[in-house]
Amino acid sequence: MGELDAARRALQERQGAGARYDAPEAPADALALARLGTAYFARKLGELNDAALYAPCRVPGWTRAHVICDVAYQARAISRQVEAATAGEAMPPLYDDETARIGEIELGATLPARALRHLFEHAAVHLNVVWRDLPGSAWDAFAPDADGLPRALRATAMERARRLWCGALELDNGARLRDLPPGLQG
Numbered sequence: 001m002g003e004l005d006a007a008r009r010a011l012q013e014r015q016g017a018g019a020r021y022d023a024p025e026a027p028a029d030a031l032a033l034a035r036l037g038t039a040y041f042a043r044k045l046g047e048l049n050d051a052a053l054y055a056p057c058r059v060p061g062w063t064r065a066h067v068i069c070d071v072a073y074q075a076r077a078i079s080r081q082v083e084a085a086t087a088g089e090a091m092p093p094l095y096d097d098e099t100a101r102i103g104e105i106e107l108g109a110t111l112p113a114r115a116l117r118h119l120f121e122h123a124a125v126h127l128n129v130v131w132r133d134l135p136g137s138a139w140d141a142f143a144p145d146a147d148g149l150p151r152a153l154r155a156t157a158m159e160r161a162r163r164l165w166c167g168a169l170e171l172d173n174g175a176r177l178r179d180l181p182p183g184l185q186g
Contacts, residue, residue, distance in 0.1 A: 004032060025136030030157035033181055037164030038124045041071060044168045044175050045120060050113035058172045062109075068116050069108035071167040073101070075123035078156045081143040082130040085153055091143035127160070 008028075012021060022031060048064065057064045077094045084091050095101040111119065134153070142150040145159070165184050168175040177185065 004028065020132055022132050023134060023136035023139065025139050026131070026134070027139065027154045027157045030154070030161060031131065033161035033183065034157050034164065035128065036181065037161045037168070038128070040175075040179070041164045041168045041171075042120070042124070044171050044173055045117065048171070048173055052173070053113050053116055056172075058170045062170075064171050064173075065109035065111070065116055066105055067167050067170045068120050069105045069111075071163055072119045072123040073104060073108065074160065074163050075127040078160060079123070079127045079130050081156070082127075082134050082138075082153060085138040085141045085143065086130065086134055091141070093144045093148060094146050131157070 005028075008021075012019065022028065045068065053065050053068065054063050056062075057067050059067060080092050081094065108116075108119065139154045140152050143153055143156075145151045145155070162184060165180050168179075169177065
């Protein structure tokens with residue numbers, strides 16, 4: 001049993017009956033990377049004052065607000081797919097199309113600072129909850145990725161981890177490549 005498994009078991013014992021957990025079939029390592037990435041991105045976001053959210057970032061033509069929206073809207077898109085799988089419904093595309101995705105980001109980047117922070121926090125919590133409640137067999141259900149190609153829902157955890165860690169770098173406020181977990185470097 002690995003360190004993560006032992007910690008998970010200890011947590012479950014402390015929380016007792018009635019607590020809800022990821023299905024045993026869930027991609028635990030990828031989910032751990034995504035959850036760690038969420039915490040890291042939140043920390044880097046929290047280090048920025050409100051005015052700094054509208055300053056340029058590492059993505060040409062974007063501000064930090066654009067990055068925050070891109071990260072948050074990805075969580076929302078994955079959540080829609082996971083909710084559909086949980087309900088046994090047809091999987092929606094991750095995004096309608098690239099033009100609509102960019103338009104949504106452009107509009108979102110005009111939100112006030114407080115709304116941007118809440119957008120990120122709410123989207124992250126919502127995604128974590130729907131992942132936790134996804135039945136084990138549904139982790140292997142296929143849903144379209146950003147390019148419209150089918151991929152198992154289990155791949156969304158690593159997609160999310162990559163986006164969060166890259167997003168932290170894109171904020172351009174002190175995140176370093178060496179801060180990324182080894183599986184995401186390079």
